[in-house]
Amino acid sequence: MKRGARMGISDLIAGFLQECLDETGDGVLEVQRGELAQRFNCVPSQINYVMSTRFSPERGYIVESRRGGNGYIRITRVQVDRETLLMHVINSLGDRVDLPSARAILGNLAEAGALKEDLARTLLAAVGDKALGAVPRDLRDQVRADVLKNVLILQV
Incomplete structure (x- = not known):
């Protein structure tokens, strides 16, 4: 039940922002x-979730964020070609990527046709916890980011 409620609030937030x-x-x-977060009576991480899943570069948006007391989120709707989109994703990956984020990124890239x-699907299997089973847990997100970046660079 809790997951359904979270998905409902995510839909409301995304709809409002759209x-x-x-x-x-x-x-x-x-x-x-x-x-x-206050308007929708949710935690700020819920807003981050909506940003990363609904307003991603793969869906045609650039999101800039500044944290802190006067933190803001700037969403810009853009149209980019496949290579630009892939490079933006590569540059935004950072040093660590958890499995749910990798799943969302790859799903969005496939949905966008990039x-x-x-x-x-193959890349998701390659960066999944089964494939990275020999890698210590505390290093998996780092290895996952490295693998994603390297394979995506080959696609540009």
Whole structure:
């Protein structure tokens, strides 16, 4: 039941942000993470989840974020070619990627047509916990990020 409730709030937040983006006219929206969390009576990490899954580069958005007291989130709607999209994803991966994030990134890239579906599934298997079983748990997210970056670079 809890998962369904979380998915419901994610849909509400995403819908609200999409409406606000549509109203801006220029495809740029700036919001306060804290105010948004307060409006939807959720934790700020829920806002982060919506940003990473619904407003990702693979879906045609660039999200800039600044944390702290005056932290904000700026969402920009963009149209980019396949190579630009892949490079943006590569550059935004960071040093560590957890498995749910890898799953979302690869799913979004496949959905956007930047990766073939069979390659996305294969890559997900390659960075999954079964494949990384010999890697100590505390290093898996780092290895996962390295593997993702290297394979995605070959796709550019």
